[in-house]
Amino acid sequence: MIYFDNSATTKPYKEVLDSFLKVSSDYFANPSSLHRFGGQAEKLLSQAREQVAQLLQVKTNEIYFTSGGTESNNLAVKGAALRNRNKGKHLITSSVEHPSVRLAMEQLEQVGFDITYVPVDRNGRVSATDIEAAIRKDTSFISIMLVNNEVGTIQPIKEIGEMLKRYPTILFHVDAVQGIGKVPLTLHEDRIDLCSISGHKFHGLKGTGVLYVRDGVRITPLFSGGSQERALRSGTENVAGAVALAKALRMTFDRSTAGIENMRNIQNMLRQELSKNERIQINTPSENSAPHILNFSLNGIKSEVFIHALEEKEIFVSTTSACSSKKKTASTTLTAMGVPKATAESAVRISLSYDNTTEEALKVIEAIENSLKQLERVMK
Template identity: 55%
Template sequence: MIYLDNSATTSPYKEVLDSFYKVSQGFFANPSSIHYLGGEVEQLLTKAKEQAASLLNVLPKELIFTSGGTESNNLAIKGIALQHQNRGKHIITTQIEHPSVLEACRSLEQFGFDVTYLSVDIEGKVSPEQVKAAIREDTILISIMHVNNEIGTIQPIEEIAAISQQYPKLFFHVDHVQGLGKVPLHLAHEGIDLCSMSSHKIHGLKGTGLLYIKRGTSLYPLVHGGGQQEEIRPGTENVSGIVAMVKALRLTFDNQKNKIDEISKLSRSIRECLAADSRIYINSPKTGAPHIINISVPGYKPEVVIHALGKKDIFISTKSACSSKHSDESAVLAACGLEQSRTMHGFRISLSFYNTEEEINQFCRTFLEVLDELSDVMGR
């Protein structure tokens, strides 16, 4: 099997599975219980949070564990909006955000919030100047992803963070789900107030995520309950998932130091091979994240190609897994201004630290063979 859909989800590290099983079996008590079993689990939870904070270079109290990237994004956006609506009701984001950001913003429009959806250039990038020009007296939140989940564009987060610092009453949220472990981001930057992360994108388990909330930033909780996690995200903690996520975070950061050049090399190989075929257009910018390569093949139905590849044990996707079952058109490619022959016929190839040169060579050969086979069927 050749798995090249790692932006949708990744296969868990063996060590992550081992950690999850060990904690589930031996540390099953409720960390809020006052007996010694509960105390042991509470200590384990505290240690896991301290380790995560050390890896991310933030304070333990600045981290809230969630169920994943979608919850983290919703908690950040709605939490800020509801808590600080007396300051203003204007939010800034872009047209190419993940659905969990776009839909969260659209839901707030029903409650009187005004959202500016910034356009992007042909590479999917928003300029800091655009962001600054959109800021108004009543702006309370800017939410922009670090790495685009479909085409891999890296946004100028530090420049936007520097701009946000100039406006003390607004907050800056970064969706770092696709960049985590692949493209460095310094959370300690003074202009970043909130940052979302997800476990299953870094070889952890589904159902666990992180939200960084800079010290002094207040949120309105979306859930009310027993007061766990600073009363921002109450409910009995998923200690097994949290420990497993921290293990995945450490291993991924180790791989980022040692193996990111290998991913870049594989990405270049894919680009060179596919770009040589006149039927194929490369949509991802050369300066984008190395693990995401988006292409278009006009005239070929993406689902037909993907099913044909699947029969050969090769797996890629069309776009974000969270939107792939909706409209055939990629909203991200459309926002980049590409013609419909490309926006309707896009594919996403996404790499992990475990893909090999042999796999990439096999994928490229097979992909072109599938196009040839389908051309014969279509009488081209």
């Protein structure tokens, strides 16, 4: 089996699974319990929080554990907007955000907020200048992703953060779910107020995530309950999941230098070889793109048909993002980039991990060529 769908989810590290099992088996107490057993669980949770904070180079009290990227994004977007609605009900985002941001914005629109969706260029990149031009007196919040989950475009987060230093009352949220471990990010230096990450995107477990909230920033909780996570995220904490996430993040950062170089080499090989086929159009930009994603379209062939053709060869890739892949619609990211609808409907996404190899890539290239030939014969 060759797994090239790592943007959808990654295989958990064995050490991560071991730590989750160990904590779940031996330290299963509720960390809010007052007895010693609960205190042991609470200590593990605190240690995991400290480790994540150190790895992200932020303060321990700026780390909040969640159930994943979707919850972190919703908590950031809705929590910030609702908390600061008296300061202004105008929000800004891009036209290529993940559904967990875009649909959260749409919900806020239904209750009286005004949203500006800043367009992107043909490479899927937003401009800091365009974002500044969209700012109004009542703008209170801006959300821009670090790496686009469909085509891999890296957004100019540093430039946006630098620009926003002139607007101290506007909160800046970054969805870094696809970027952690692939693209550098300095939360404090880049003037980021809130940042979302998800454990299963870097070989942690599904159902684990983090929301970074800069010290001093206040947002409204989405859950009512027992006031866990310093009253921002109620619900009994997933101690084993938090420990597993911290371990996965550490292991990912330890391997990042060699891992990123490996992914970039494979991506370049795939781009070079696939570009030789007249049926294939590469959608991922050659500049300002993450090393692990390559999106391309197949002229005249539905992506679903092609995905299943590769699946028969035990090769697993995807169409758009995993969250949208079962919807029979063209990619909103590609159409926002100006890609024709028919081309967008034939898009395929390859996404890599540190552990993929050039040997696998060569087999995938051969399989793609053979599958295209087989499908072309059927179509005649």
